[in-house]
Amino acid sequence: MSRLGIRHVGKLLAIVISIVSGVITYIYPSPWFSVALLFTVAAAWWFSHYLDSHFSTLSSNSSAGSAVQDGLIERDQQLEDEQKRILNIFLNQVALMREEAEQVRSILNDAIGGINNSFRDIDSQSQRQLQVVRSLVSDVSDSECGDSNNHSVDASASSHVNLSEFTEETKSLLSFFVENVLLTSKNSMSLLQQIDDMWDQVKEVTKLLNSVKGISSQTNLLALNAAIEAARAGEAGRGFAVVADEVRSLSQNSNSLSEKIDDVVKETMASMDSARSVINEMASRDMSTVLGSKRKVEMMTGEIQRVNEVTQEKIGQVSEISEGLDSNISAVITALQFEDMANQLLTRIMGSMQVIDEASQSLCAIEVTDKCLNFTERLDFKIKKFRDIADKLEANAVVFSSKSVSQNDMNIGEVELF
Numbered sequence: 001m002s003r004l005g006i007r008h009v010g011k012l013l014a015i016v017i018s019i020v021s022g023v024i025t026y027i028y029p030s031p032w033f034s035v036a037l038l039f040t041v042a043a044a045w046w047f048s049h050y051l052d053s054h055f056s057t058l059s060s061n062s063s064a065g066s067a068v069q070d071g072l073i074e075r076d077q078q079l080e081d082e083q084k085r086i087l088n089i090f091l092n093q094v095a096l097m098r099e100e101a102e103q104v105r106s107i108l109n110d111a112i113g114g115i116n117n118s119f120r121d122i123d124s125q126s127q128r129q130l131q132v133v134r135s136l137v138s139d140v141s142d143s144e145c146g147d148s149n150n151h152s153v154d155a156s157a158s159s160h161v162n163l164s165e166f167t168e169e170t171k172s173l174l175s176f177f178v179e180n181v182l183l184t185s186k187n188s189m190s191l192l193q194q195i196d197d198m199w200d201q202v203k204e205v206t207k208l209l210n211s212v213k214g215i216s217s218q219t220n221l222l223a224l225n226a227a228i229e230a231a232r233a234g235e236a237g238r239g240f241a242v243v244a245d246e247v248r249s250l251s252q253n254s255n256s257l258s259e260k261i262d263d264v265v266k267e268t269m270a271s272m273d274s275a276r277s278v279i280n281e282m283a284s285r286d287m288s289t290v291l292g293s294k295r296k297v298e299m300m301t302g303e304i305q306r307v308n309e310v311t312q313e314k315i316g317q318v319s320e321i322s323e324g325l326d327s328n329i330s331a332v333i334t335a336l337q338f339e340d341m342a343n344q345l346l347t348r349i350m351g352s353m354q355v356i357d358e359a360s361q362s363l364c365a366i367e368v369t370d371k372c373l374n375f376t377e378r379l380d381f382k383i384k385k386f387r388d389i390a391d392k393l394e395a396n397a398v399v400f401s402s403k404s405v406s407q408n409d410m411n412i413g414e415v416e417l418f
Contacts, residue, residue, distance in 0.1 A: 075379045082386035089393040097349050104345045118332045122325060129321040132314050170300050177293040188279055195276055202269050209262050216255035223248030358392070 223244045230241030 071376070075376075075383060078383050082383060082390050085386075085390040085394075089390065093393075097353065100345045100349050104342050104349075107341055107345075115332055118328045121328045122332075125321050125324050125328070129318055129325075132317050132321070135314065170297065174293070174297055191279055192276065195272055195279070199269070199272055202265055202272070205265050206262065209258050209265065212258045213255060213262075216251045216258060219251035220248055220255070223251055 226244035227241055227248065230237035230244055233240070
């Protein structure tokens with residue numbers, strides 16, 4: 001049974017090399033690799049055929065001593081054991097490479113999906129942010145245009161006024177109204193004072209006219225008395241009677257003139273009274289304008305406050321969107337770290353492949369020294385070589401057995417120092 005195992009060393013080696021060839025061809029699908037591995041498999045099967053023919057010859061010479069046969073059986077068992085060690089190491093390394101390759105694929109799929117979703121969210125939030133900003137600009141423009149129409153802005157002026165210009169225009173309008181009210185109030189008070197003074201003067205003129213009327217009446221009365229006395233005097237008082245008549249006529253004319261002046265003064269007083277009414281009405285009208293302007297200013301101030309509140313609200317929404325963008329960008333940056341994990345896993349895969357490659361080369365190199373030794377020496381040499389290869393494979397397998405990356409997706413894991 002042990003001899004049969006020795007005869008199948010080459011066949012098992014060929015099977016191992018075929019498995020490794022399939023893995024390498026799967027990872028590196030290159031025609032040059034395929035041709036080279038085909039030659040390697042052929043060499044392995046040739047080695048198997050050589051062992052079969054050699055042990056057939058050995059069976060024909062079975063008359064050798066039992067000690068030699070027992071030694072060969074022992075060596076055959078040792079060679080079979082080392083062969084099984086190497087085969088198990090090969091299979092473990094292939095399974096490890098397959099597992100870590102699948103892990104790389106899972107990480108890449110998860111990372112790429114996370115990146116796509118994050119960029120979709122970034123695009124959606126950017127569109128929302130743009131709409132909020134446009135809405136903010138539209139609200140401010142509409143409000144300012146409405147206020148401009150309320151203040152009867154010239155149609156040829158720009159229909160879009162920014163908030164700073166709107167505030168300055170409001171201040172200018174308010175200053176104009178205040179100055180106008182102050183000037184009107186000052187002039188109205190001065191005019192009323194002058195009218196009052198004129199009213200007093202006209203009253204004095206009326207008093208003087210009354211005095212003139214009294215003097216005219218007394219003069220008329222004196223002229224009448226003088227005419228009576230002249231009539232009593234007869235011929236001697238005729239000249240005095242003429243003078244008395246003239247004085248009487250002058251008195252009547254003076255009285256008539258006084259009445260006319262009195263009529264003119266009364267008309268003047270009536271005009272002054274009308275002027276006072278007009279001035280009072282004008283002053284009252286200015287106050288109404290001031291009150292109306294004050295209400296408009298209050299409305300404009302309230303509108304400015306509303307615009308400010310809307311602006312603050314929109315800015316708050318923009319801030320929330322910006323925070324969302326920052327969060328998504330952080331997620332993208334985290335997802336992009338998959339490259340480091342993938343590189344670690346690929347490095348380990350390449351290390352395992354290097355171990356398998358070195359072992360394959362060592363197995364192929366055993367045939368070089370076989371030709372210069374007899375069969376027993378060749379068997380001992382092969383056992384030693386197989387043992388050295390198995391020890392080296394086990395040492396390298398220990399190095400690559402610990403996982404450098406434990407994650408299968410891009411969720412937050414433990415920090416690993418390496």
